[in-house]
Each structure stands twice: as C-alpha cells, then as structure tokens.
Amino acid sequence: MMLFKVKRGSSPVSPDTILSHKNEFSGTLKGEGNVRIDSPFEGEIAIDGELFVGQDGRVNANVKAKKVSVFGEIRGNIEATEGLVIHNSGKVFGDVKVGILFVDEGAVLEGKSEMLKS
Secondary structure, three states: OHHHOOOOOOOOOOOOEEEOOOOOEEEEEEEEOOEEEOOEEEEEEEEEOEEEEOOOOEEEEEEEEEEEEEOOEEEOOEEEEEEEEEOOOOEEEOOEEEOOEEEOOOOEEEOOEEEOOO
C-alpha cells in the first residue's frame, strides 16, 4: 500500500492537484483525486482520494479523505477512512477517525483517536 511506504518529503502518489509553497489558499477544497499541499491552507477539505501535506504545508481545516499523509502540520479534525500516516516531521492537532493509524517516532498527535470499523 503506497500510503505507508514513503521516502522523507516525497509524495507517495502522483497528485492531481498541487497547492504550491509560493501561495496561500483559503476556502473549501472538494473533489476527486489526490491533492498535495505545500502551502498555508485554511478552510475545509473533502476529497475522494489522498491528501499529502508536505513539510511546508500548514493546514488549518477539518479534513475528510481516503488517505492522509502528513509531513507538515494539520490543525483540525481528520477523517481518513483508509488511513492516516503522521511522519516524523508531521504534526496533527485535532481529533482523528481513521481506518489505520501510523505515527512515526518524533511525530506529534494531540487529540483523540478513533478507529473506524470496516
């Protein structure tokens, strides 16, 4: 499963949408496909795919996605039906509901975790 075999700072899948580190975004992000965020983002995220938050990504939003990989930071609640990976540089501040949860050594998770039933 590609979500859990990622080299430091690299994207596990080819993203359909990239929010670059040279920009800031706010609002609602909805859709299908994979999204990579390498910038500040504030709002809501609901995608039918994978969300990848790079080391420069700073997300202040509630997130719903199939898979979430965090190298940067998310402040908000996360629902990841297939899985959440918080890598060693990643930080999550919020409650998580997940199918699978991996937290690397050095990563931060401040909030409640709930495992979704399959």
